[in-house]
Amino acid sequence: MGPKNIRTRQEDPAASYQYLKKAEDNYEEMISALNHKNYNAVGTLAIQCVISSADAICVYRLGTRSISQDHKDVCDLMATVSLPGDKEKSVALKRIIAKKNAIQYDCRSIHEKEAHDVAKSTKRIFEWVLANIKKK
Numbered sequence: 001m002g003p004k005n006i007r008t009r010q011e012d013p014a015a016s017y018q019y020l021k022k023a024e025d026n027y028e029e030m031i032s033a034l035n036h037k038n039y040n041a042v043g044t045l046a047i048q049c050v051i052s053s054a055d056a057i058c059v060y061r062l063g064t065r066s067i068s069q070d071h072k073d074v075c076d077l078m079a080t081v082s083l084p085g086d087k088e089k090s091v092a093l094k095r096i097i098a099k100k101n102a103i104q105y106d107c108r109s110i111h112e113k114e115a116h117d118v119a120k121s122t123k124r125i126f127e128w129v130l131a132n133i134k135k136k
Helices: 013-035 039-062 072-078 086-097 100-105 112-132
Strands: 008-010 064-066
Touching: 013 039, 013 112, 039 064, 039 072, 039 086, 039 100, 039 112, 064 072, 072 086, 086 112
Parallel strands: none
Antiparallel strands: 008 064
């Protein structure tokens, strides 16, 4: 088990590239949605991108990923990957995930500024993960 008895699943570190591909797909679609002013999609795609990014770096570095029902647990797991910036990125991830219910389930639409803010934070996490996973 990881920190705080987080429910995890062992995975082959090579699977990290599959999670990274999911993150990359969601990131690219998030940017497209931002360019098309589709702000609700930006929020949903940002959440999917950061979760897949966290899974990618955790599988790559730890050989495990969170299978907890609480998405905040992946933040705690990501903080243990022993890379420069892991704690900072974990906090940023937690901030984005904290918005998940509002973004995906509230009746209110996401405003332009919110979309740009979440996209900016997502970009930082995604690029950090990308920089710390060696290309095949």
